[in-house]
Amino acid sequence: MTILEQLRLLVNLTFCACIALCVLWASRRPLGRKHARTSDLPFFLTCWFIPLYWLLLLLDVFSRPPGDLLADAAFSLCVQFAGLLSLYYLLLLVLLPLLRRWVLPQTCALLWLLPVCLYFLRHSVKAAPRLVLEAPDLPVGPLLLLWLAGSAGVLGWKIFSHLRFRRWLLAEARPVEDDAVLALWWQLNKELAPDRTECYPLVCSPRAKSPLSVGLWSIRVVLPERDYPPDQLALILKHELTHILRRDSVSKFCLTFCTALCWFNPLMWLAMSRSAQDMELSCDEAVLTDADPQTRRAYAGLLLDTAGDARGFTSCLSASASALRYRLKRVVRPARRLAGSLLTGCLLFGLLWAYGSVALAYETRSCADLLFAGQPEACALRSASLSAEGEGASLNGQAVLDYLAGLEARKITGGYTFAHVSPRLELCYDGPDFSRTVILAGDYLICRPRSNTSAQQEVYLVSGGVDWDLLTGLPEAAS
Secondary structure (H helix, E strand, C coil), X not given: CCHHHHHHHHHHHHHHHHHHHHHHHHHCCCCCCCCCCHHHHHHHHHHCHHHHHHHHHHHHHHHCCCCHHHHHHHHHHHHHHHHHHHHHHHHHHHHHHHHHHHECHHHHHHHCCHHHHHHHHCCCCECCCCEEEECCCCCHHHHHHHHHHHHHHHHHHHHHHHHHHHXXXXXXXXXXXXXXXXXXXXXXXXXXXXXXXXXXXXXXECCCXXXXXXXXXXXXXXXXXXXXXXHHHHHHHHHHHHHHHCCHHHHHHHHHHHHHHCCCCHHHHHHHHHHHHHHHHHHHHHHCCCCCHHHHHHHHHHHHHCCCCCCCCCEECCCCHHHHHHHHHHHHCCCCCXXXXXXXXXXXXXXXXXXXXXXXXXXXXXXXHHHXXXXXXXXXXXXXXXXXXXEEEECCCHHHHHHHHCCXXXXXXXXXXXXCCCCEEEEEEECCCCEEEEEEECCEEEEEECCCCHHHCEEEEECCCCCHHHHHHHHHHHC
């Protein structure tokens, strides 16, 4: 294992251990005074990654050179994320029935958010990929445009739908003026969010069919125009306040972003709906902590009596038909379940370690055109260094360039380093109007202008592999 891989392993283990400890600690802290915010710390660790991601993505775009390198980098990013997200959510959908039976709902909801952590790994330098999948020659430009257009369209439509629903819902809303309701709302705010000096806005709308909280940053709790008994109203307000304190609307935006990135995969849409169900299950669990059977029956009656209309990034008390059975069963007959901290840590470690381990090879090119601009005979070799199993040898002669000119290579996705791959051949040569450095490492070919840094290099997979027996015989032939 190389030093880079050891460092990556240490960082991954540390990060995963921190998340696992947060899950374990949160499972032992009931929702209540002084613990309302910290009890769901893992949700904060994930849902606030998106704003930072957008900032880093903008910096990444402006720091890269224009042209093909930027398109290849964006295509590589999409391939890495889309493949890993699809595989992870497929695994989670298969295991979901067992997870809901044995693991706390808070953990199940968190598992849907773990891939958000991958956004911070797009700059990480990885060792050589463990597996390279060779695809047919792909038109990268049109595919990337189609991919990005679909992602932007899905994300834009989701944001537009949310804003339109929010505006429609609040068009006829008015502040709640009932003193008893306001007193209860103030009491719950002071109990669950003691650090806040003001209550979250509480309004009433004739267009609301169910109690819900709406908004990403400016959040309002909306009640329908109907009278609730005090005990039911307390459960409703506690449910919505729990959603707000956990920033579930931001978490839904994160999941929508993941779905938009893989908009062409139906598994992602199914995963988004299942994740919303687990968020509601975890909220039910938090609201009913230490509740007596009578309170649980009253809460179950609320779920049956409430027909919801939750669009956009809203959080709604009502249950969808597909999730109602699960929620009623968990509410009426609660069972002891594991915190799932070890499971969370292992799944996150698998995600982090798998990221970048599989690359995609596409776009076959002749090395005569790629390396020598179609003029290998006009190129002059300045230096050549061959290292195999730690031993070095000097190469001179046109035979090396002639061998390279006869190869074909396919571009691979991802940012990798091949410093520890052996055998290794490094060439520096001049052409009529260019100067390049070419490195052969195993079956990989790294090409870059000699004056440029490794961040601007292009990496290829040599079709059919490199004949190192021939290369190691070139020194005698050249001399």
